[in-house]
Amino acid sequence: MQFTKLRLVGFKSFVDPTELLIHRGLTGVVGPNGCGKSNLLEALRWVMGENRPTAMRGTGMEDVIFAGAASRPARNYAEVTLTVDNSDRLAPPAFNQTDKLEVVRRITRDAGSAYKANGAEARARDVQMLFADASTGSHSPALVRQGQISELINAKPRARRRILEEAAGISGLYQRRHEAELKLKATTANLERVDDVLGQLE
Ligand code: ATP
Numbered sequence: 001m002q003f004t005k006l007r008l009v010g011f012k013s014f015v016d017p018t019e020l021l022i023h024r025g026l027t028g029v030v031g032p033n034g035c036g037k038s039n040l041l042e043a044l045r046w047v048m049g050e051n052r053p054t055a056m057r058g059t060g061m062e063d064v065i066f067a068g069a070a071s072r073p074a075r076n077y078a079e080v081t082l083t084v085d086n087s088d089r090l091a092p093p094a095f096n097q098t099d100k101l102e103v104v105r106r107i108t109r110d111a112g113s114a115y116k117a118n119g120a121e122a123r124a125r126d127v128q129m130l131f132a133d134a135s136t137g138s139h140s141p142a143l144v145r146q147g148q149i150s151e152l153i154n155a156k157p158r159a160r161r162r163i164l165e166e167a168a169g170i171s172g173l174y175q176r177r178h179e180a181e182l183k184l185k186a187t188t189a190n191l192e193r194v195d196d197v198l199g200q201l202e
Contacts, residue, residue: 001090001101001134003044005083010075011046012039015066041143047080047105049115049128062109079106094122095130103127125175132172 003022008014013036020040029037042056046064053061068074084091087099095101095117104116105127115122117130152163165171 001088002085003082004085004100005081006040006043006047007079007081007083008040008043009077009079010066011043011078011080012036012064012066014039014043015069015072015075038146041145043080044082045143047082047103048131049105049124051124061107061113065107065109077106077108079104090134092126092130092133094126103130129172129175132166132175133169 002024005022006020007017009017029040031037038057042050042064046056050056051061053059053063056064058064065078066072066075081102081104084101084103085099086096086101089096089099091101098118102116102118103122105113106116107113113124115124115127117127152160155163162171165174
């Protein structure tokens, strides 16, 4: 899967609709301090399902919405669209109907986030899994924020292992294992309850 386009509306400093075409190979973003380079990387992480406001340098997720400037009022929503070339048809079945996959995340003040994939509503978890399985998830080591290299050098082995797992595309498996363990626990509790009821009937 190859990212081909990023579109931002009302996301942080990108108040007006802004489209960036992403070509094959290395992409560099250059510009003066404060022009929004890091905001672009954060938009990529966010549309792939990042849910930690701190990873967006904010205290709440609504901080990603354009907060207003001297000459512009604040916006009520932020939207990021990521277009992915899926001509290799490697996306999971729910997303694999077309060669071009368009994932949209929108956050509205007081109404939270919603996702769409090719126009249809999608669950946050499915979008997160889609990108985690493709090794490009919101925690992907391919997205390097400022200060991250020194953090990595000083990281504990456990944190380093997580980065290798993300690169290997197996972090989605951990999430699935966690969900399966929760289901197993709930089922065990239900079985115990059934045993109790049967015991009372006997
Ligand atoms: P540097 O090169 O210094 O790291 P940068 O190009 O990476 O800078 P960013 O950190 O991406 O720049 O952008 C910072 C700018 O984004 C600041 O001007 C800040 O005011 C603006 N900004 C961040 N969040 C919002 C928001 N919610 N609404 C409006 N502007 C915002």
